Amino acid sequence: MERAQVNFRSRVRLVDEVAEELRERIYAGDYPLGTKLHQEQLAEDLQISRTPLREALRVLESEGLLHSEPGRGVRVVPADINKVSAAYQLREVLDGLAARLAAESRDADARAALADSLIDQRAALDPWVAADYTRENVRFHLALIALSGNEYLAAEAPIVRMTSQVFTPFALVEPQYAQRAVAQHERIIEAVIAGDGPTAERLARAHIRSTMERIASRQSSGQAQARA
Amino acid sequence: MERAQVNFRSRVRLVDEVAEELRERIYAGDYPLGTKLHQEQLAEDLQISRTPLREALRVLESEGLLHSEPGRGVRVVPADINKVSAAYQLREVLDGLAARLAAESRDADARAALADSLIDQRAALDPWVAADYTRENVRFHLALIALSGNEYLAAEAPIVRMTSQVFTPFALVEPQYAQRAVAQHERIIEAVIAGDGPTAERLARAHIRSTMERIASRQSSGQAQARA
DNA sequence: AGTTCGGATTTTGTATCCGAACATACTGGA
DNA sequence: TCCAGTATGTTCGGATACAAAATCCGAACT
Incomplete structure (x- = not known):
């Protein structure tokens, strides 16, 4: 059967x-x-x-x-800093939407399950393993999208993975930043579990924006280094 | 040559x-x-x-x-009201982003050219021709996306056309609503030309949201009619 | 009469084949 | 020696060919 x-x-x-x-x-x-x-x-x-x-x-x-x-x-696809920031501009609103819809999801259990993700994220921080962190980071963002229950948003998953996994050479995550990111994830999760859509959206957007800014500044300092 | x-x-x-x-x-x-x-x-x-x-x-x-x-x-794709509202949820943030980036565009001439679009939009209102309005509506939203200069956002054009053109049976635009929509477009254009990104984003999101609500209410009243 | 089974037909999915454009190596000339 | 032009091999894009699954239809059975 x-x-x-x-x-x-x-x-x-x-x-x-x-x-x-x-x-x-x-x-x-x-x-x-x-x-x-x-x-x-x-x-x-x-x-x-x-x-x-x-x-x-x-x-x-x-x-x-x-x-x-x-x-x-x-x-x-050959990436350059322009492509990367364009992709992150889009991600800002996509992740914001995902967080808001996730917070408004009726499935309270699934929302609560997001907290488990934090355990794995922190595990990648303690003995710092960049690849593990990247994987868990992607998992978290995809989980949020899945929880949103919006099929068109789910179709945007490739952009999430592209920014975090393909554009890795531009991201160059470092432990102290990852730690800050996980803390931001935690606050997003709290808002989602509390069912506070607007806050979840605002926090998720701010989170992506801070990633964008870090990449932009790293890029310009990297340029400076390359020229020196 | x-x-x-x-x-x-x-x-x-x-x-x-x-x-x-x-x-x-x-x-x-x-x-x-x-x-x-x-x-x-x-x-x-x-x-x-x-x-x-x-x-x-x-x-x-x-x-x-x-x-x-x-x-x-x-x-x-077989559409149902759930798909349509999911698509519009995504459009809310996409159109918001497009408006914001368009407002922040450096090409002031291109921004000013948006105003021309209003002429065609109004032309479709006066002797009311639904097909003409749909066409101009799509043109306006695509123009905003083009003006944003973001290639990943441009790749989302299919969703714009899908919601406005393919899901037409659900939209069922009527002249009085179209008139209100054009008025909203006008305010968005004003904000874009003024270079006021946050306002443009807020107005664009509100615009899509009002379209969503109209469709949702029309749908439920349609259901009621069908049952009666 | 309705239903189910089996075979014929259609239609999809995959592989192979062919022509044309592209890249590259070579030859000849300045 | 360097460049232009040509020739040759490679790779792509498109058409055709083949295999397998799904649909359709009728006949037999309940």
Whole structure:
């Protein structure tokens, strides 16, 4: 009986699997920014033909992860500081919306479960492991989006992962900043659990804004260093 | 010389043309919500093979315009009131961001040009032509997004067109409401031209919120009528 | 009469194939 | 020696071909 449930309406398309696999690889940094992706070679690697691969590439392109120059292939989106700040400008309002809707969610249990996330976040702080923190940070923001229950907002997940995972070279998280971020997360979670939408939105926006500002200042100081 | 410029690095891909054509058809209401799209027949209609067509379908799927059930084809996204309000929740913050960034745009001339849009908007009001109003309304909101200069926000254009054009059956614009909407647009434009970002954002959000509320109330009264 | 089973047909999903554009290496000339 | 032009191989984009699943339809059975 339950066995049948498993197979119910779940024929998998290669496109979806391939798109997901490539997404994860890019998020994981397997292909550095600007890397050219070779269709034949990728297809060989994934043990599939180029047809479903190309469909997946178009999907990732429309998600903004890949950039294609007609006739000469596709490459991982080349990031610069302008792109990064544009992406964060969008994230400010997206995360604000997610926090507000999450706070207004009827599922009080799910809201309370957000607090568990803090445990994992703090664990990544104590013996500082940048990769662990990045992972938990993304998880937290995605959890907020999931809790919002808004499917169109959920479709924006790629931007969250892009800013936090793909644009990592620009973010360069450091322990003291991560600590501050986790503290901000904590206050957002409190507002969400309290069901205070407006406060949750305001705090979430301020949180992203402070991340933006840190990146902007780090970037300009980095520029200065590069020139020195 | 200019002639050469035209072809410069602009080999067109069928995928892009087809995606654009299908997008416009869906926006225009050629395929009612929930319509199943027949691949072979569509390819025949567009005079192309199924390969580029399928890539275009995947793109539109990832934009949220199409919904596909693996193995049994793809159909125009079936809308219901929940989807519509979720989409408008997102639009509230997107339009708010667009207005704020537009107001902060350095291109004062481009900001001033927004005022011209009002002329066309009012023209659609006087002898009331719903289709004209919808078109000008979409144009206005897209212009704001374009003016924002944020590429990631620009990538959200499909949601704007989806809410205003695809979900039309739910919107059902009426002249007296359109008139109020244009008045709101006018105030947003004033704030943008004045370079007052926060006010522009607040007004734009309020504008979308009022649209949401109108749709929600219309929907519930419609339900009541249907039951009566 | 309604329902269910089985086969034919359609339609989707994947693989293979082909032509054309792009990149690159080479040759010849200044 | 350096540059232009040409030739050659590679890679992309699109069309065709094939396999498997889903739908449709009719006949047989309850």
